[in-house]
Amino acid sequence: MFDSKIGGGDAHSILVRGHDLVHDLFNRDFIDVLALELLGEFPTPNLKRMLNLFLVSATDHGLTPSALSARLTLHGAPEAMQGALAAGLLGAGSRFLGVIEYAARFLRDALPVQETYTDEELHGYAEDCVKANKAAKRKIPGIGHPIHVDGDPRCEKMFEIAKDCGYYGNYSRFAVELAAAAARQSGRKIPLNATGAKGAIVLDMGLTPELGKALTMIGRSVGLMAHIIEEQKNPIAQKVWDMASGHADAG
Secondary structure, eight states, rough: OOOOOSEOOSOOOOOOOOOOOOTTGGOOOOHHHHHHHHHSOOOOOHHHHHHHHHHTTOOOOOOOOHHHHHHHHHHTTTTTTHHHHHHHHTTBBBBBBBBBHHHHHHHHHSSOOOOOOHHHHHHHHHHHHHHHHHHHOOOOTTBBBBSSTTTHHHHHHHHHHHHHHHHOOOHHHHHHHHHHHHHHHHHHHBBBOOHHHHHHHHHHOOHHHHHHHHHHHHHHHHHHHHHHHHHHHHHOOHHHHHHHOOOOOOO
């Protein structure tokens, strides 16, 4: 006997987490239902605001590897939008699109569980953590940015909203200290980036790293579908292929 608590239905109704899809959930917005599906309950106003932030922040970053994968897959199988979307999501990992999961795991493993920390304690943990990873030649996920070298503007706003919603805690404070420690020890600017900030906030919200990645992929699905639809109307995949194969028109 197989059972799922997520949903089911019969000839007369469809249920999602015990709520009637038509009579209950058609009157709710998408983030309400998203929280119900993923977390098992409707969100508080503050949680809803945070979930919205995560979805919006992940929607699109331009012609990234995931967007190019989606466009090239559509070029090969124009009848399969779902295949193009899947191709774009398959590359979510430790370098692109899925970094929040690894940043959150790193922060969770690096900072012992404790109710409160002083600034001095977090400073010390951050200094030791950076030294240890530098000695082991391991990159710390969530810090550094090739463009926003003076500071990722997304982080400031994310932390502002997290504070307003009551989700700025030990992990967020530690992430800020970690980036500062990396900059001090390297002698150059190493800012916290958006994935590092979101990884910290996810933990302060009491969510898992995997849920952070899930929210990222859900949000990015919107952007990937936008690229797919644009590719149908104004294709560039052939030009990308021509360039990669050395057959691009030199003129």
